Amino acid sequence: MSSLRSRIIISTLFIILLVTIGSYLVIQDIQKGIIEGEFRDKGFLLSKHLATEITIPLLVNDLLEIKTYIDNLQKDNPEIEYIFVTDSEGIVLVHTFEDGFPEALVERSKPSNVIEEKILDTERGIIHEFDAVLYNGIGYVHLGLSENSVRERIEMASQKILFLTISAIFVGALFSVIIGRRLTDPIQKLTDGANRINQGILDRKIDIDTGDELCELATTLNNMASSLDQKIRDILASKVQTENAEKYLETLFNSIEDGIIVLNDKHEIIKANESFLKMTGLTEANALGKTCREIIFRSDYPNNTDKCQIETLLHTKKPVRFEHETIINGTGKTLDVNGSLFIDMAGTANVILVIRDITQQKQLEKEIITRNRELTVLNSISRNISETFDLDDILAHSLEKLLDLTGMEIADAYIQDEKSGDFIPLIHAGDNGNTIPYNSFEHLINKNDALVIENARGVLPESIKEDGGGISSFVAFPLAAKDKHPGIITIRSRENHTFSEKDKELFMAIGRQLGVAIESVRFYNNIIYLKEFNEEIINNVNLGIHVVDSKMKVLAVNDELINLNRGQITKDDMVGKNLFDVFSFLKEKNIDKEYEYVLNNGEIFQTEEKTLHSGEEIFTSTSKIPIKDKDGNVEKIITVIKDISSQKKLEEELKDSYDELKLAYSKLKELFKVKDNFLSNISHELSTPLTSIMGFTELLLDENITDEQHNKLEIILRNSKRLSRLIKSLLDTTLIDSNGLELQVETLSVYEIVSQVADDFKTMSEIKKVPINIDMSPYMLVVGDRERLIQVFSNIIDNAVKFTMKGEITVKGDEDDENVHIRISDTGIAIPEDKLELVFDRFYQLEAMGSRKHGGTGLGLWISRNIVNAHGGKIWAESRNRGSTFHILLPKIKLK
Incomplete structure (x- = not known):
């Protein structure tokens, strides 16, 4: 209306x-x-x-x-x-x-x-x-x-007229509202005042001062409201005095958190407070008149027997206290009951029961006991992991502790084969039950959660029941390390068992511990393998070799080169033919430019390459050695190729394993320090013989030897230096972890250091046609360690050269009163925004999700950040769509 x-x-x-x-x-x-x-x-x-x-x-x-x-x-x-x-x-x-x-x-x-x-x-x-x-x-x-x-x-003109028209409408609307309000405000006030009186609001007057009949009607209504208000106040005042005492007692009775009921001599409830009604889920009407046995004690204490505590209280007139377990509204509860006798003015005996729900307290006590057992198991498994690198011993000990914790009878550990990817049974624990083949339950496994099948023989798949010997309860959970799942553990029992969500979380925590342990053992084995691989290089140098003339015609090849091609080509297919006709993909990868460089400059050219040949990725270390005629012109080129696929795969495994170790369980952090010390010792053990090898190789190069011997010794020396740099990175890692990184500080020119590093990469940048441009003042000075800062700029520019296919690399610098700011930008592969911080993590490589054609250990940026931090500076990365920019901020003040 x-x-x-x-x-x-x-x-x-x-x-x-x-x-x-x-x-x-x-x-x-x-x-x-x-x-x-x-x-x-x-x-x-x-x-x-x-x-x-x-x-x-x-x-x-x-x-x-x-x-x-x-x-x-x-x-x-x-x-x-x-x-x-x-x-x-x-x-x-x-x-x-x-x-x-x-x-x-x-x-x-x-x-x-x-x-x-x-x-x-x-x-x-x-x-x-x-x-x-x-x-x-x-x-x-x-x-x-x-x-x-x-x-x-x-x-x-139309717009001006329209504006005037709209303004006129607005002014007219405003005028209409003002007139409407002026005419209807008194009537609205009378209506509101009548509604307030009807609702019992009598202390507010109707304010109308128009001086007409509406004003007189408002005065009459105000007088009527004042008269009604006074009469109501008089009635309420007498009622309040009689109710205050009763309300005080009732409030006290209902405000107590414990449930309180009053029973007559027939055990019937004659009064109950709100806490009791809330505890039982009853209304007052449903509770009054019922016996305490019907609501609380059920059939445990029949009326009028010696077992009934209430009857005992009525006879002895002595207070009683006891705990009682019962079921209320389908939920099990534990109650602490205090009873006492109360005799009223008429001499009637009543019983007052104070009832406290201690269910949560009891559950908490049980949970504390359970958690203590779980922590004991976790600590035992953690201690065992830290004490041995024997995977069988770690898994056997863990299965034994799991059986003790769960009360189940049989446990199995399955480990994923790194080559085939299949899960193979490794350890069996418990009674003589058969090991269930992994394919019997593979379709049920969720690698992100524990699988629990409890108290349900009919729910278990027939394949598990048949292979498992009629089991009733079955648990399976993955052994996880970061995004890898190297194993599965299963536990089963012929009896029914119930597991909570916290139990599943415990299983996953144990799975993460064991997953990290598996990766740690594999990492340890990889270190041992690295030592053996070094000895293999020294004792048995197998190199693929082919010779071409200045027209790229293949003159000769050896058997190892045929082996490198995985049997896809024979000597007859190569000899006498153009190298780029035989291997057409070489031009696509600009390898022809490398041969042009050797022909034009007469210098050895060394590279590491990744080749996709017949569906297989092959990593090689290649040296192109010029053979000159009497006039100094290059007439032949000997290409020496070493298959380093195994080494590259090993480096990837080492990187991935090290990344997984970073995510180890926090409680194992101190324990893994022992392993870090062990790895440091291993690195020193590798470094000592390698230094001797490099020294003797350099001495042999100065001797009167044949060209072939000279070339092979250069290959040994080059690969030994590469391995030495890897070991140096590992030693730097140990120094940084132990806070042993020391700086030999002096006043340095940033321009001089950057120019020196750019010269080191000049050859590679020219081959790739990616120039390195330096834009900074030669007078920017910092106080720092020359070798360490060269190491920082080398790591970043090395990455920029490797990851930039075309474009340029720019090094800019500027300064203020306190800092020198260096920016190294490239036009290569962009870094995803969520990976900008991760690239500074130890062993992290952006290409971990894809190819590894650029190589590397994943330590360079991590070491660089620690060196910059040691100088009191800061390093960070930015990347948008294409290319990346690394920022280095170094203080100008002298380090303390």
Whole structure:
């Protein structure tokens, strides 16, 4: 139902709206007519004026003056689209068209088509052409005016009128609201006041001071409300005094958290507080009149027997206290019951029971005991992991502890074969039950959660029941290390067992511990393998070799090169043929540029490459050695190729394993420090013989040896240096972990250090056609360790060269009062935003998810960050869509 106020406002507003809109339409039409009339008058005036002005020049045939005049006229009047003048025969004498006289107007120029005004519809809009006859018909003036300016004026005038119309409507609406409020406010106040009196709100007066009949009616209603309010206050005052005492006791009775009930001598509940009703889930009506046995004790204590504690209390009149387990509303509860006798004024004996729900306390006690057992198992497994690298012993000990913890009978551990990916049974524990084949339950496994099948023989798959010997309960959980799952553990029992979500979390925690342990053992085995691999290089150098002439014709190959091609090609397929015809992919990888470099410069060129050959990735270390004739020209090139696929795969495994160790369980952190020390010792053990090998190799290179011996010794020395750099990185890792990184500080030129590093990578950058540009002042100085800062810039520029296929690398630097800021930018592979921090983690490589064609150990950026931090500086990375920028901030102040 609409209000009186809204009807008044809407009616007034509607009238104003009609008047305003009508006025708007009339004014707009009048304004439009005025503007269009002015436009036509101007057209006629201009054409006739022009005819008058050019009559004399036309009589004397001064076309140049006519042209000048019409050009100035068009310039002074922007709305003029064109002007052209014809003679009495309709021949165009002058015009203002820049691109020549339009063919469309040729017909218009004829005297027979001359009229005072004609409207033309063109691509540039509506044009009005006004024609005028020169003196005695000696010629004609044709002047075209664009209607666009007129339309703009009409549009602008319409907008102004519309603005005034809207303003008038707004003012009218405001006026309607004010008038409506003025007329209806007193009536609304009377209505609100009557509603308040009806609702019992008597202390608020109706405020109307209009001085008319409405004001008198408001005064009468105010007096009536005051009289009613006083009478109600008198009634309530007497009632409050009688209820205060009762409310105090009732509040105290109901505010106690413990449940309280009062029983008569028949054990019937005659009173209960709110806590008891909340505890039992009953209403007061449902509880009163029932016996305590029906609600609390059930059939445990039949009435009127010696076992009933309430009956004992009534006979002995002594307080009782006991704990009782019962089921209320389908939920098991443990209650602490205190009972005492109460005799009222009439001598009637009543029993007061104070009941406390201690279910959660009991459950907490049980949970503490359970968690202590779980922590004991976790600590035992953790201690065993830290004490041995024997995987069988670790798994056997863990299975034994799991069986003790769960009370189940049989456990098995399955380990994933690194080559085939299959899960193979490794350890069996418990009674003589058979080991279940992994494929019997593989489809049930979720590698992100524990599988629990409990108390449900009918739910278990037939394959598990048959292979497992009629088991009833079955648990399987993955052994996880980061995103890897190297194993599975299963536990089973012929009895029913129940497991909670916390039990599943415990299984997953144990799985993570054992998963990290497996990766740690594999990492240890990889270190041992690295030592054996080093000995293999020293004792048995197997190299693939082929020889080409200056035209890239293959002259000779050896058997090891055929082996490197995995039997896909024979010697006959290569000898006598062009190298790039045999291996067409070499040009795609710009290997031909490397041979051109050797031919042109006569220098050895060494690279490491990844080749996809017949569906297989092959990693090789290649040396291209020039053979010169007597004039010093390169006539042959010997290419020595070493298959380092196994080494690359080992490096990937080492990197992945080290990444997984970083995520080891926090409680094992101290224990893994022992393993770090062990790895440090292993690195020293590798470094000692390697130093001797490098020393003796350098001595042999100075001896009188054959070229072939010299080449092989260079290969040994180069690979030994590569291995030495890897070991140095591992030693740097140990130094950083033990806070043993020391700096030999001096005042250094940043420009000099960056230039030195850029020179080291000059050859590789020229081969890849990726220039290294340096843009910084040669006078920027810092205080730091020269070798360590060279190591930082080398690591970053090395990555930039490797990951940039085309473009450039830019090193910029600037400084302020406190810091020197160096930015190293490339146009290579972008780093995902969520990986910008991870690239500084130990052993992390961005290509871990894809190919590893660029190599590396994943230690360079991690070591660089620690070196920069040791200088009191900061290093971070940025990357957007393409390329990356590494920022290095070094303090200018002297280190303390």
